[in-house]
Amino acid sequence: MSEKVLLSIDNVTMRFGGLAAVSEVNIHVDKGELVGLIGPNGAGKTTLFNLMTGVYTPTEGDVSFDGSRLNGRKPFEIVGSGMARTFQNIRLFKALTALENVKIAANIHRQASLFDVVLRTPHLLKLDGELDAFSRDLLQQMDLADVADVRSSDLSYGLQRRLEIARALATKPKLLLLDEPAAGMNPQEKAQLMGLIRQIRERFSLTILLIEHDMKLVMGICERIYVLE
Amino acid sequence: MRWLLGRIGVVVLTCAILLVANRLLIDNIKEYYISVLVLCGLYATLAVSLNLINGITGQFSIGHAGFYAVGAYVGGAWTMLMRPLVVKSLPILQTGTQLGDHLNLFIALVLGTVCAGLTGLLVGLPSLRLRGDYLAIVTLGFGEVIRIVILNMDVVGGPRGFTPITALVNDHGIPLVWVFGLLVVVVAFSRNLVKSAQGLKFLAVREDEIAADAMGVNTTRVKVTAFVIGSAFAGAAGVLYAHCQTGVNPDSFDMNTSITVTTMVVLGGTGSISGSLLAGIVLTALPELLRYDFIKDYRMVIFSTLLVVFMLTRPQGIFGHREIALPRFLRRLIRKKENAP
Numbered sequence: 001m002s003e004k005v006l007l008s009i010d011n012v013t014m015r016f017g018g019l020a021a022v023s024e025v026n027i028h029v030d031k032g033e034l035v036g037l038i039g040p041n042g043a044g045k046t047t048l049f050n051l052m053t054g055v056y057t058p059t060e061g062d063v064s065f066d067g068s069r070l071n072g073r074k075p076f077e078i079v080g081s082g083m084a085r086t087f088q089n090i091r092l093f094k095a096l097t098a099l100e101n102v103k104i105a106a107n108i109h110r111q112a113s114l115f116d117v118v119l120r121t122p123h124l125l126k127l128d129g130e131l132d133a134f135s136r137d138l139l140q141q142m143d144l145a146d147v148a149d150v151r152s153s154d155l156s157y158g159l160q161r162r163l164e165i166a167r168a169l170a171t172k173p174k175l176l177l178l179d180e181p182a183a184g185m186n187p188q189e190k191a192q193l194m195g196l197i198r199q200i201r202e203r204f205s206l207t208i209l210l211i212e213h214d215m216k217l218v219m220g221i222c223e224r225i226y227v228l229e
Numbered sequence: 230m231r232w233l234l235g236r237i238g239v240v241v242l243t244c245a246i247l248l249v250a251n252r253l254l255i256d257n258i259k260e261y262y263i264s265v266l267v268l269c270g271l272y273a274t275l276a277v278s279l280n281l282i283n284g285i286t287g288q289f290s291i292g293h294a295g296f297y298a299v300g301a302y303v304g305g306a307w308t309m310l311m312r313p314l315v316v317k318s319l320p321i322l323q324t325g326t327q328l329g330d331h332l333n334l335f336i337a338l339v340l341g342t343v344c345a346g347l348t349g350l351l352v353g354l355p356s357l358r359l360r361g362d363y364l365a366i367v368t369l370g371f372g373e374v375i376r377i378v379i380l381n382m383d384v385v386g387g388p389r390g391f392t393p394i395t396a397l398v399n400d401h402g403i404p405l406v407w408v409f410g411l412l413v414v415v416v417a418f419s420r421n422l423v424k425s426a427q428g429l430k431f432l433a434v435r436e437d438e439i440a441a442d443a444m445g446v447n448t449t450r451v452k453v454t455a456f457v458i459g460s461a462f463a464g465a466a467g468v469l470y471a472h473c474q475t476g477v478n479p480d481s482f483d484m485n486t487s488i489t490v491t492t493m494v495v496l497g498g499t500g501s502i503s504g505s506l507l508a509g510i511v512l513t514a515l516p517e518l519l520r521y522d523f524i525k526d527y528r529m530v531i532f533s534t535l536l537v538v539f540m541l542t543r544p545q546g547i548f549g550h551r552e553i554a555l556p557r558f559l560r561r562l563i564r565k566k567e568n569a570p
Binding site: 053055074075076079080084085087091092093094095096100103104105106107108112114116117118119120121122124127128131132167168170171 | 232236417418421422424425426427428429430432433436437439440441442443444445446447448454550
């Protein structure tokens, strides 16, 4: 049992002042699962995501991921350990191109000192080359290769959503958290998204936890569903 | 190995160009214009270094004169106060000779840069938790604190100013080489930073801090790094300023100077290195060029009107986020020619 569990949330409570946004929640996600998280507005779904990714530290309870406790660790450290997320309201680096967006996230697994950067040493040029190839390849896999050099704010809404997922994938996560990926999409785009989620899960052997309001989408792809109220 | 030779080649070539240009200018134009050029170089350095903090990393700092002051006073203190103590045991540091002067200036530069960088770290660590206007106010405050501290330090002259400071470079007629050498270093540093994938982290912090954090960027570290580097370069400019002007006064480092440098960054287009460079030079030279004849009575009026017009017509700055790059410019020229007939 414990071998299989990738993420577990035990009795987590989060209070802002006197208000308990999330109280005594228990969730576990096994390796390779696709789990849905639903609930009415204000139920604390996004707060729960923020607790997992280190934006908040839970008032009570534990969040553990891949066998280690996450409480109090910084968001950028948690991403490094293999949990990446997207945002409910798209948060791309707007003035930068699609490729640059992905590169920033892909940067996480490489080391170049300031010395290398400033003098453009062969070591840096090699790393930059690898990173460029990796990022372009990822964009290719996500059908974004055509727009690699387009400013991300100039992309269509659907493409921005997809780019955000691509950016999260660039950190090579084990667990992908999707915060309302279908928000603002029409039925056709939603169907496409469902296909995409299934596809990346296969290709990158991911575990996925997603928040969604659209029941059709949730019922369509999720294997288990948690309800938060 | 080839890489190293290439880098050395670039450095030698740059030095050669600077030396030749310096010789030509010194021989052919008036001393007044040389001093304007020196100021242009220094302000361009300040603007490009502040652009690292304000433009590229997106942290609104308006206390840059403080770090400029730290560099100027530390550099001055080395030359006038510390060097005389060391010179007995190290006769090579005797001023007046070509080698001694340049060596001294180099040591002053290193000390000034390091001290300004450390001050930047001291200021940056606590204050970079703040954002936007709050950060602006804190940096403004720190800039003033540094000035007031200097104003009350009797050992460096207090309100009377720190004079004289030995003119290490002017005597050999090559202040331009040092000043523009520094400018080249700052520009090359910024450009290499932004060009590498590593440097994209700085832009990510500017674009969206929360998203940057969620994508594995250590935002605090990035911000502090930018702040320290920016301050260090401002310090280096300060050292050169002190030694070119042969003396400094706390008044040279007041809020006005900070605001002027910030104006240059905004006018050049926040984030654009070439923009800051150009704005730094133009905004320093313009008030001087307007000193002619009858215009001179209205020069500040014209200057400020020009600023207003600039900002109204191009609120994103001269270059916006973009850069001018020689290869692209040439390519565009060629393409135009091909299309033309």
